[in-house]
Amino acid sequence: KAGVTQTPRYLIKTRGQQVTLSCSPISGHRSVSWYQQTPGQGLQFLFEYFSETQRNKGNFPGRFSGRQFSNSRSEMNVSTLELGDSALYLCASRTGGAQSPLHFGNGTRLTVT
Amino acid sequence: DQQVKQNSPSLSVQEGRISILNCDYTNSMFDYFLWYKKYPAEGPTFLISISSIKDKNEDGRFTVFLNKSAKHLSLHIVPSQPGDSAVYFCAPYTNTGNQFYFGTGTSLTVIP
Numbered sequence: 001k002a003g004v005t006q007t008p009r010y011l012i013k014t015r016g017q018q019v020t021l022s023c024s025p026i027s028g029h030r031s032v033s034w035y036q037q038t039p040g041q042g043l044q045f046l047f048e049y050f051s052e053t054q055r056n057k058g059n060f061p062g063r064f065s066g067r068q069f070s071n072s073r074s075e076m077n078v079s080t081l082e083l084g085d086s087a088l089y090l091c092a093s094r095t096g097g098a099q100s101p102l103h104f105g106n107g108t109r110l111t112v113t
Numbered sequence: 114d115q116q117v118k119q120n121s122p123s124l125s126v127q128e129g130r131i132s133i134l135n136c137d138y139t140n141s142m143f144d145y146f147l148w149y150k151k152y153p154a155e156g157p158t159f160l161i162s163i164s165s166i167k168d169k170n171e172d173g174r175f176t177v178f179l180n181k182s183a184k185h186l187s188l189h190i191v192p193s194q195p196g197d198s199a200v201y202f203c204a205p206y207t208n209t210g211n212q213f214y215f216g217t218g219t220s221l222t223v224i225p
Contacts, residue, residue, distance in 0.1 A: 004156070006156075033213075035215075040217065041217065042202065042215045042216060042217040042218055043157075043202065043204075043215035044215075045212060045213070045214075045215075048211070048212070055211060056210070056211050056212050058212075090156050090157070092156075098145075098208045099144075099145045099162075099164060099206070099208075101147055101159040101162060102147075102157075102159065102204075102213060103159060104149075104156030104157045104158070105156050106154070106155050106156045107155075107156050
């Protein structure tokens with residue numbers, strides 16, 4: 001089975017621009033979550049989508065948004081980029097059951113200059 | 114509000130010895146606990162989990178212990194191998210909030 005695929009792997013953007021990151025989950029997984037990782041901050045939860053609906057949301061400003069398509073693929077969008085948005089963005093999928101683990105992709109490294 | 118704490122940012126262990134990684138939490142609603150391993154430039158990899166109805170779970174060289182009264186979780190790796198050198202995250206989950214909470218990680222170095 002193919003794992004979680006994130007594209008692109010690396011991205012450089014300028015302050016004020018917007019960016020869209022893509023995630024293809026493991027086949028059969030209906031839940032997709034997004035996390036931000038910055039040095040010293042661990043993994044911060046952005047949001048989770050399940051069957052095209054946002055099921056949960058972390059404590060991030062409205063500039064961060066996402067969506068999920070009928071094939072479970074997901075996109076995350078960040079508008080009006082700030083320098084502090086530079087981070088590794090990780091996507092994870094799971095079956096969606098109560099006690100099922102997250103399976104992560106290798107992330108997209110976003111650098112905002 | 115930091116609900117999950119891994120108080121040791123780093124740990125060094127000799128090859129063949131035991132590695133013990135610790136995790137403390139504050140939320141009594143957590144009912145599923147996971148450990149992840151992360152190598153540089155890769156996403157975290159699921160390692161082992163434990164349900165709140167158990168106090169121990171083993172998988173090969175990896176054992177997770179859960180002490181609910183102390184709200185403490187630990188991961189034991191024995192024997193430690195150089196390939197175990199990575200950052201380890203604990204990630205409790207609450208079905209009520211339907212969310213995983215990650216600690217800040219412990220960087221393990223296994224010295225050959």
